[in-house]
Each structure stands twice: as C-alpha cells, then as structure tokens.
Amino acid sequence: MNKKIFWLSIAAVIASFIGGFITANSLNRKDLSTLRAENENLKNSQTATSKNNEELSLTEAEIRSRIAEADRNPNNFGFQKNLGLALYNYATMKQDTELLAEVSRVLTRVYENNPSDYEAIVALGNINFDVGYFKKNNENLQKAREFYQKALKQKPKSADVQTDLGLTYFLSNPPETDAAIVEFRKALEANPKNEKTLEVLTQALLTQNKRDEAEKYIVRLREINPNNQILTTVETPFRQTENNLQKQ
Secondary structure, eight states, X not given: OOHHHHHHHHHHHHHTTOHHHHHSOOOOHHHHHHHHHHHHHHHTOOOOOOXXXXXXXXXXXXXXXXXXXXXHOTTOHHHHHHHXXXXXXXXXXXXXXXXXXXXXXXXXXXXHHXXXXXXXXXXXXXXXXXXXXXXXXXXXXXXXXXHHHHHHHHOTTOHHHXXXXXXXXXXXXXXXXXXXXXXXXXXXXXXXXXXXXXXXXXXXXXXXXXXXXXXXXXXXXXXXXXXXXXXXXXXXXXXXXXXXXXXX
C-alpha cells in the first residue's frame, strides 16, 4: 500500500474532528435566538421566527451591531459573555476566523474581569486553537494550551479539555506527539469511553508506527461506536497488511 496515501487519509480523518471549529457544537437555534433577540432590542423590530435554513445565518450588520453594543457597554460582563459565547458558536459554524478575532476581544474583557470564569477560559482556548490550527500558527496553539491548562486546574477531570490540550501538541509544527499522547492518556483516565480521545490517541500512535498499541484502542472504539468514521480509515490498512502477509 502507498504509505503516503495512507497517512494522507489519516490526516483527513484528523481534520474531520479536531479543533474548536470541529469539536464545538454547531450553533443551535437558542444561540441564534439570543443573538437575534439582542439585535432586535436595538432595532425595536420583531424577532424572526422562520424555521428554514436562512434562520441559521446572520447579516454582517447584525453581527457588527452586536459587537458595537458590547464595545459601548464594556462593563456589562453578562452581555459580553453571552454575546461572546453565542458569536463563538456562530463563527465556528461559518468557519470565520476574522470574526473569531472580534469574539476573542469580547471574551477577553470577561476573562480579565473574572480570571476564574471557566466558560470564558475554555472559549478563549478554543478560539486560539481554531486560529492556530487553520493558520498553522504555533503561537496561537501555545496560547490555547495555556488557557486549557487554566481550565483543567478548575476541572481536572474534563476529558474534552484534556484532549484538546493534547491536540495543541499533536498539531504543532513540528508535532510533539509524545507530549500529546501523555495528555490523551490523562483524558482517558477521566473518561475511558471518550470517543474523541480514542480517535486522536489512535492517530497519534499510528504516526509513531505503534500499530499493536493502536489496535487496542481501535477495539475499544469499535465497542463504543462501531459506526465511527475513523474505523474504516484505520482498519483498512491493518487488514490489507494482514492479507498481504497471508499471501506471502
């Protein structure tokens, strides 16, 4: 089998679930309703109630009016936080890195006012992760790492945050795979059935050609979700190798 094609397929699967853009929940209607409701408070017009696909989009003017309102009321930290978190989800859905910079500015005000605000800390970690991943920027990945470490001091058993911390190492250039695996193992200690963690740990082990160990996690992943998309990608090369050996 062409090894280059194999590893490219591995990379494609990684790209399907890593990072805040991928791991963050898509913007739901409640988040969008919050944004629209805030916007309507300024415009004094009726909130849209349509349930078609257009409901999941905001105009540039709507977004800018919300950010401008936040800037005019920098000490209204409840507004800053609610708007920042909702806009973050929207930016992830639209994969808008420019909007993420604005969201970071809004949420930074929340964090600076209350450095122990867990949601703001994680969100700022996710924002830096997204920017670092899509722009291939190690500096942003390092910033994300620092925020994730702060979050884990508050909630050390958060498998998702621990996994994202590991990904800041795995996706750095050059990759720090050993450090990533350490964090992934910690995440599995917190939640042995965390599907995302099993996926990325498997990928990390495969990049080190630790096939036997990776196979153990593939088995666990199959038990948790036999339809997990990564299984086809990682199991096919194993099966092809086994078939080739049997033919020899």
